Amino acid sequence: MNTPAPAANPSTTRTLAGPDTPFAVVDVHKARRNIERLAARAGRLAVALRPHVKTAKSLDVAALLHDGSPCPITVSTLAEAEAFADGGYTDITYAVGIDPRKLPRVVALLRRGVTLRVLLDSTAQAEFVAEASRQAGVPVPAQIEIDCDGHRGGVEPGAPALCEIGRILHDARCLDGVLTHAGKSYFASTAEEQRLAARNERDAAVTAAERLRAAGLPVATVSVGSTPTAHAAEDLTGVTELRAGTYVFFDLVMAGLGVCGIDDLALSVVVTVIGHRSEYGWIVTDGGWMAMSRDRGTAAQTQDQGYGLVTDLDGTLVPGLVMTAASQEHGTLTARDGARLPELPIGTRLRILPNHACATAAQHQGYQVIDSARASDPAPAIQTYWNRVTGW
Amino acid sequence: MNTPAPAANPSTTRTLAGPDTPFAVVDVHKARRNIERLAARAGRLAVALRPHVKTAKSLDVAALLHDGSPCPITVSTLAEAEAFADGGYTDITYAVGIDPRKLPRVVALLRRGVTLRVLLDSTAQAEFVAEASRQAGVPVPAQIEIDCDGHRGGVEPGAPALCEIGRILHDARCLDGVLTHAGKSYFASTAEEQRLAARNERDAAVTAAERLRAAGLPVATVSVGSTPTAHAAEDLTGVTELRAGTYVFFDLVMAGLGVCGIDDLALSVVVTVIGHRSEYGWIVTDGGWMAMSRDRGTAAQTQDQGYGLVTDLDGTLVPGLVMTAASQEHGTLTARDGARLPELPIGTRLRILPNHACATAAQHQGYQVIDSARASDPAPAIQTYWNRVTGW
Known part of the structure; x- marks a missing residue:
């Protein structure tokens, strides 16, 4: 009962449109690129790496x-x-x-x-x-x-x-x-x-x-x-x-420091739109702090990214959209000043890029794995599922 | 120098001094008392309860x-x-x-x-x-x-x-x-x-x-x-x-609102002192945000309780001691203005009372269960272990 099933039906769930949300995703292409970058640096510095x-x-x-x-x-x-x-x-x-x-x-x-x-x-x-x-x-x-x-x-x-x-x-x-x-x-x-x-x-x-x-x-x-x-x-x-450690996934805190770009973030969380509060300018999702963690690491940075930035299922940023509030199983997305709140119907799937990869990853039992270097349509194909080690 | 107790061994681990830290503890006596309190209220209000x-x-x-x-x-x-x-x-x-x-x-x-x-x-x-x-x-x-x-x-x-x-x-x-x-x-x-x-x-x-x-x-x-x-x-x-929901465990946010007293908190996390930085007035423990969560719910209240208040293993508050900082597996305890930093040798076990029971509980796979209504010495006896449901 405590063992999470990675997907409702492994035989048919082959893209990020499949598993019930929220769930964590690792883009193995970006993780590999991040790993190669630091390995090359360590080589130039003539020092061993201990990730x-x-x-x-x-x-x-x-x-x-x-x-x-x-x-x-x-x-x-x-x-x-x-x-x-x-x-x-x-x-x-x-x-x-x-x-x-x-x-x-x-x-x-x-x-x-x-x-x-x-x-x-x-x-x-x-x-x-x-x-x-x-x-x-x-x-x-x-x-x-x-x-x-x-x-x-x-x-x-x-x-x-x-x-x-x-x-x-x-x-x-x-x-x-x-x-x-x-x-x-x-x-x-x-x-x-x-x-x-x-x-x-x-x-x-x-x-x-x-x-x-x-x-x-x-x-x-x-x-x-x-x-x-x-x-x-x-x-x-x-x-x-x-x-x-964080460099394998990177996160918005690291991007805020300029250590990486937003496009380098290898970890995200897939969520689904479950409501709209147009009178407040809110889109409500089923990804709250249980899926993202309570980490607000960018709050201390020049650009506060709330609980995370929003991309479509392919990983393309939705301009100006930020996850600004979280309760246990609800996330609230709002448009930054000047940005238009996009029309995202009930059931739309999005990905949230986290503040702090260590904290967000810790909210999940494992990762659905995609590879953005491989073309896939209509949604990124799931390559496999990777478990995490839990407890102390 | 304090001599640490023998290692965790399921057959001999019968008190909170046993399992390796950090771990979550539920005091079943307090949980029962909290449950009875709201059940009695619902009865007086002539309404069904759906916890x-x-x-x-x-x-x-x-x-x-x-x-x-x-x-x-x-x-x-x-x-x-x-x-x-x-x-x-x-x-x-x-x-x-x-x-x-x-x-x-x-x-x-x-x-x-x-x-x-x-x-x-x-x-x-x-x-x-x-x-x-x-x-x-x-x-x-x-x-x-x-x-x-x-x-x-x-x-x-x-x-x-x-x-x-x-x-x-x-x-x-x-x-x-x-x-x-x-x-x-x-x-x-x-x-x-x-x-x-x-x-x-x-x-x-x-x-x-x-x-x-x-x-x-x-x-x-x-x-x-x-x-x-x-x-x-x-x-x-x-x-x-x-x-x-929260009422079964209560937490520091609810205590800050006056909904319960500190003594009603049924959930805590047992941690161990692993260092001292007397020049900064810090005691360092092995309970960081992985054990407590990043929730800082009391930050918005009149009395900010940091990442939590500190008790000894029996549940008695250590006066003035607050967990003020957290990294993944480190907690920092400091004395509030005017309070004396207590002498707590390496290996001392403490309990941290959390801001937000839902968030802290979510960091754990289950609970060691104690009953503070039963006398036990030298440390509270562990009655049983209760699993949590995880995932979505």
């Missing part, structure tokens, strides 16, 4: 990253780590500060032959990791989270705690390296600010690594990244790997 | 509504309708404007003996429903959505379209009645405003019903409701049923 799979949470999407074979990945939950380990991935970084109670699941993955690195930013966590490693007889590889911009977690590159943590980890054969994430780059609104954020991110990680090395603590991994900085970095000398 | 199951989306939670036996319910998706039909529920209203393409699933449920009513607010939808009924040889019972406060969908009680829609439905033997929802009551910040919203909601529905009847169109159901108006209504003469 973050928390956005798509899909083994099928991840298969696009490296021609179908497992590559190094970053995860946001142990559920992802376990699902990707089941899928043959053996080089995984769990990039959320470790809760000591989760270490038995980490050890279980290590014993399966998965190199699973944990993240931490305190001597208390380092002691837990060291103790768990000693008890298990298996060193848990750990990275020290470096705070480069006051965004969230981490120790500052110059903090005394850095080398204390490094020493505890090194003594337990757990020290793998340092990791930082320029979380504030999501608010860097110009290309120059994004370049500065990338430089600052690199400098913080490399400075921390050098401090550890100067204290006699070997550092293998120097990991940096966010989707904006990964696309802005000019020099990653001293960095061993680059992380990014 | 909305879209908040909990759980057959187990619904079993609390009517001593374990199926009762009339409201749903927000056909997936809910189908799951509850499988669970023996036969009296269901699908309270989102009908997408004509979904009518085959509606007809399939009717053929199974489920009285499934659909909602609509246009002659176009009425024609689709009439045509589907004729083709199926089964009348699809339909309600006309009435707009009482300019919130979302519906026709106004005095609109000419009302009787046109009613006529189309009646001619196809589909007309069941009218339904309205005082969506704006979620912004009615005083008890008096809520009483006025309830009166207005009733008046709109009854006026519409009387207009239809005066036109010779029989109206069986006159349905009103929202959690605030259901708790504020003083006189429901002419109304046949009352709907509400």
